[in-house]
Amino acid sequence: MKKWILLLCLALVVVLPLSACNQNKVETIKLAEVTHSIFYAPLYVAMAEGFFEDEGLNVELTTTWGGDKTMTTLLSDGADIALVGSETSIYVHAQGSKDKVINFAQLTQTDGTFLVSREKIENFEWDQLKGSTFLGQRVGGMPQMVGEFVLKQHGINPHSDLELIQNIDFANIPSAFASGTGDYVQLFEPTASILEKEGTGHIVASFGTESGKVPYTTFMSKESFLKENEDAARKFTSAIYKAQQWVQEKSADEITKSIAPQFKDTDLEIIETVVERYKEQGSFATDPILDEKEWNNLQDIMDEAGELPTRIDHDTLVNTSYAEEVAEN
Incomplete structure (x- = not known):
């Protein structure tokens, strides 16, 4: 009996540290943003307030300056996730891409x-x-x-x-x-x-x-990445949702203080003015769910401009499962 107890204790000595290491494992996500803007305040709040860190994620942010460059970066595996306008996923799909680009979390819900x-x-x-x-x-x-x-x-x-x-x-x-x-x-x-x-x-x-409301800027990934990294996508979405709720609850002054390090060359007064303006008109989405009404409004706008290649169903390029899950919980 003593021998078995000794072996059990030795096993626990080995297993518990390994378990702790797995729990503390940090996963790196490469994120490409189409531009660097106060319009994306909830993203920078998620970084500044440690919401990604709380989820065990290390987000490496790169600004790729333009929709075409951002999508090229995503498709060539230069980024795991892209923050860009939803219209780009429609353009890629219309070109016959075998690996669809899926919108899975919305950040802004109006034009900026x-x-x-x-x-x-x-x-x-x-x-x-x-x-x-x-x-x-x-x-x-x-x-x-x-x-x-x-x-x-x-x-x-x-x-x-x-x-x-x-x-x-x-x-x-x-x-x-x-x-x-x-x-x-x-x-x-x-x-x-x-x-x-x-x-x-x-x-x-x-x-x-x-x-009106439109999925102006969303987080998107290749379908293959989401299938292989569902847990990471869920954690990422959770961090964004926490930031969206934080932005909703806090004053423009508090938001400004949180994101100011991202805009060192911009006066604090200007940052606060911009944040207040975007909050007042509801530009910051309060949750990451991209609903069908917004998706159809986007396509109506594209169609009116003569830029809609083909009308695409919401379920084809939008996955709301992570957003709905984190919003419920």
């Missing part, structure tokens, strides 16, 4: 751009755009498609009722407007607020408010 006027306008009406020069976004991207969708909703034909400029690179649009090009411009934050603070432009409307 604003209409900026060169002149200060007290009571802006969309009809005032007629006959003006409008500095728009890149053809085929969500900002451009949402922009044209909103204009048409207000009875404006963007190709005949105004002079539409779309041949300027994304990074150079703000400087082009600041140097005198265009009467109006469609801009992301914090650029819009920075121009307003400088007196160069004035925010007169929100495309996000006008276009």
Whole structure:
């Protein structure tokens, strides 16, 4: 009997440390984001507040600057997960990709751009755009498609009722407007607020408010990766959900303090202004579930812009199982 007790104790001495090591194992996730923006505040909160760490994940973040580059990085295994507009998954599917790109967690649920006027306008009406020069976004991207969708909703034909400029690179649009090009411009934050603070432009409307809910930016992975790494995908989604709830509950000031290290060259006052603006218009999704209504709204916007290759069912490119599970628990 003593011999068996001794052997059992020795076995526990060996097994328990190994079990502890497995529980403390940290898994690295390579994440590619399409741009680096305050619009993605919940992601940076998840990193700053330790929500990924709590799930046993180490997230290596890379900014890939552009939808095409981000998707190429994902498809070539340069990233495990991509944060980019859902329209890119539709483009890839339409090209006949054998390994589908699946949207599994939503981060933002509205467009993130604003209409900026060169002149200060007290009571802006969309009809005032007629006959003006409008500095728009890149053809085929969500900002451009949402922009044209909103204009048409207000009875404006963007190709005949105004002079539409779309041949300027994304990074150079703000400087082009600041140097005198265009009467109006469609801009992301914090650029819009920075121009307003400088007196160069004035925010007169929100495309996000006008276009309604849409899966503007989502986390997506190749179907093969999700099949092989379901646990990691679930943990990742859980961390994002915790961050979304944290952002929902906290003030703009608290959120600003959390994400400020990500934007060292931006004034805290500007960051807080932008966070407050996005919170007020409901841009930050409160949970990671990409529902069918949002998915169909996305395709309606793409179709209106003439950029929808083919209509795709929600279940084909969206997996809500992880998001629904973490939201329930």
